[in-house]
Amino acid sequence: MKIVSFALNGKKVSCEVQDRELLLHALRERFSIKSVKEGCGIGECGTCTVLIDNEPHYSCLTLASKVDGHDVKTVEYLGDAGLLHPLQKAFIEAGAVQCGYCTPGMLLSAYSLLMKNENPSDSEIREAISGNLCRCTGYIQIVEAIRDAAGLCKCKP
């Protein structure tokens, strides 16, 4: 067992984790953050995507102990019902959400992109989300949403 201390969605947190425990399970079970999903468990679908130090990672292949001293963000960081992040608003407006299972991971990959690149081209957007599979939407409205949100928001940590 280890104590791991990190910033989770902007707040300092600490918990005890098993050595072999994955970040995905720590987030879901210890912090009740259910928006992080286990679509495949081997880093091949993207539904478990979280941001570590503002870069997308697969939490299903990240040991929980690895985030000690780091910054972790899940979709809950972006906004809440009272104040949606422009990306979340754009996803709704563009029709980028169908079954919703890939949506949290997709939003995080998009958020990380807009932090680094305020005005991405369509091909840069497609590359940024190329590690997030979606079976419902065909990605087109997702790309539209990210394009719409770019420039509208200052995506700063």
Next chain:
Amino acid sequence: MLPDFASVSPETKADALAYLASLDDVRVIAGGTDLLVNMKRGELCSNVVDIMNIEELRLLSGDGTDIAIGPAITHAAISAAAMLNDLAGSLSAACGWIGSPQIRNMGTIGGNLANASPAADLIPPLLIHDTVLKIESQEGKREERLDDFIVAPYETSLKPHELLTWVCIKGLPGYREGYRRIARRAAWAISRLSVAWAVREDGDRFVDVKLAIGSCTPMPFRPRNVEKFLGGRKKDDHTIGEAAALVVEEIRRITGDRPSFAYKLPVVKGLVQKALRG
């Protein structure tokens, strides 16, 4: 789910080496993208040494054309490094293709090498940069050429108590470099075939050509006879065609004929020709 194991996260290389010497049934973990998948699929180990907190293993340094890359540097960092873009373009390009953005944030050059897949994207570019690996253990240090480091598919000469500490490459200023891989979808796919190249031309002649072919033979390889053939030759369709044919011959000589070759060999020919033409 993962089998049970104990993990340690040393912050110095010396501590890492001490753990590797003293712990039983021990593995090194960097990004975890290969190791953890293998463990989920049945591989067991009792101890894991996480090297991602060791700053000495994440350094990138250059002295003229001698470049030393820390093994714990991620693919994303490599493809963004200006020095490598300039002097090892094929390596930068390959790092930009591996896996997905998430995998590139997590996976490391050391991990890609230690896994030694025949389809490993980094190995062909590293071969054309005459890579030498530095390996350490508590017992001492050793150096090994990349060709020798990879013993067989998924097998390297690394012993359990050893740690890869540097990936040393020769930069190639003034070369036209590139990396092209074939996969079954546009992103996030295992390479079915890959070609890395570095070409120096002068007017209408090839001065020096380096080639490496991946996912065709049990280990990626450099067709040195073809490189020799091209040195000094006129850059024309005839030479290029002959060179491509020689590459194919060399592949056949190494592995005999495989069913996949009906597809792969014509593609290798075409890609080598494209690479040489520029």
Next chain:
Amino acid sequence: MYIGNEMNRIDALDKVLGRPVYAEDLSAKGALFGCIFRSTRPHAFIRRIDTRAAMASPGIVKVLSCHDIPGENLFGIIKKDQPYLAQDRVRCIGEPVLIVLGETEEAARKALQLIEVEYEDAEVVSDPFLSEDSTALIHDKGNLLSRRKVIKGDIEKGFKEADVIVEHTYSTSWLDHAFMETESGVGYPDSKGRIVVISSTQNIHYKQKEISRLLAVPEEKIKVVQATTGGGFGGKLDVTVEGFIALSVHHTRRPVVMRFTREESFLSNTKRHPLYIEYKTGARKDGIITAVKVGITGDTGPFASYGETVCLRAALHATGPYEVPNVHVDSRMFYTNNPVSGAMRGFGIPQLAFAHESQMDEVALMLKMDPFDIRMMNALKKGSLTATSQVLQNSVGIIETLRKVEPYWRKRSKKEDRAGFGLGCMYYGIGNTGVSNPANACLNITGDGKIALHTGACEIGQGSDTTLVQILQEALGLKIEDIVLVRGDTDTSKDAGSSSASRQTYISGGAVFDAALKMRQYLDEKGFYKGRPIREIYASEADKKLLEHNGFFDPPTTPVDPETSKGSPYATYAFATHMTEVEVEPETGCCTVKRVYAAHDVGRAINLKNVRGQIYGGIAMGVGFALMEEFVPGKSESFDNYYMPTSMDMPDVEVFVVEDREPTGPFGAKGVGEPALIPQAASIVNAIKDATGVRPFELPCHIERLKMLLEKAKG
């Protein structure tokens, strides 16, 4: 106007916040975890099972076998031939044999390793062509599950009248639904002594019925609720985890959680049927098709699932959206010991579209006609007879969809040698084939002054929640704040049928509309349209039963003749044309899909954003079907060796919505869920032929296969 707009989906807000509760997000105190012990043999008798070590394993509470089933072990959406738990025989790799229940997931999965089974291998049937004559019977009545024919006119005469005949064989592979959320559910005993199952599903009343048969208890003792469901595509219509969960709750009286890993999902979930299609087309030199003869051979695995439906639908749609006077289709579906195939978006028609659209292009080539013109000449119209001699009375938009892409087709030009353009057309009967498949809906008025819509129609991502609400809004003239949606619970909604066959907009929408008409009359009488608040209407109504208005819709169809399939199996059809531009790199066989123009006759678009979303998603699946998706039994274990398209595999798409109103549909609407996919692979294949001169006859035509075809053509 509350329809025909770009209204935001009513569930989108929760989803962008990461809030929806999918089945695996539910937590139940003291829940057991159930996992399945599965067969490793394709066909074998079970001689001995030893579960002692497993039962003694720490944390294991119970191990259940077929002997623990109080009611019926056999289930199936049409034919009940699939055991929940194998009795003395296993018929495919992955077939469930036992349920292991543990205090934790880890304990349960560990115990699986400790179960010992002795199998006696039986002869394996792995080739559907050899299945019929094989002495290895998978089921008692022989290995042919279903044989359906479509016979119209005189096929011999038709070929005699033809000036050209084109004959080819097409084949497709198994595909996986690859929904992002795997199968999962939770069950528990409630305070009323019932068993409740909450799961990721495309239907609820069907599962309630099956569970009641499984446990030999009345349906009222079983409650099924749909959790937020992360995609279905046909793979969550059959009973997946629900039966196992209910049986486990029945025996332990504790909550039980079950969740398939991705590997389990790939191993156990039904697949798209691989079809082998022998297609012969006869045409006059002016381009009129005179005869179509098709032989279809399908592999349904060892259990029926939706095999009969695919067998029949494939046959009925084999000609494509064209008027063909002489038709002979012979469609056979065989049992084998290969993976179980079942419902997957399109029910066999994407496979047939690959064939019929390739044939149209080949005939056009022979006649030196433009592929567009030959389609226009033969396209179905109002008054046309389909292959089943059904007269199409209304809403036949295929020509309109062709006209939408025509300007782009006419001005297509190959900027590079390697570019190619292809057309794909389709039609698709909405709703179940030739059988009654109604939907019920119920409207009620609530104490806080809202109209509550009760529906069993399962929202699986396709947007049915929003669509039904919009239909209601339009019918009653209500704002969204005045509506409450109560969905997906057998306690509070009547049977709406499954979310499959692209039927919910048309059929549940029809039921909602029917209820709305009655509610509208009531509200009108009570003064709502003169300004009286709903809350007041509620309060003033002495008999609260009068506040409830039930709606019902069953599409008017006729069963098809068992010998010739003559009849009107669908009340309405969707039509579409896709035009695709590809670029093929001849050195490598790499095919890039650059652009798609997709025109769909949806009758009436209730929500344009949703319609586009369905079409984009269908195109993605079509790209996968054509170029990369292939489930290889034993090899395709997860997403590392089953490739579905990423964002970088998608073309640019322009959508054209055609609205040829369907009089029997709510405000003229039909459906688009499956049509979105059906013509896409076909149009890619035709574009490849245009780009390279080489035609793929086998899908997926992935990069290596295409390169091989190119090499073969050279030599």
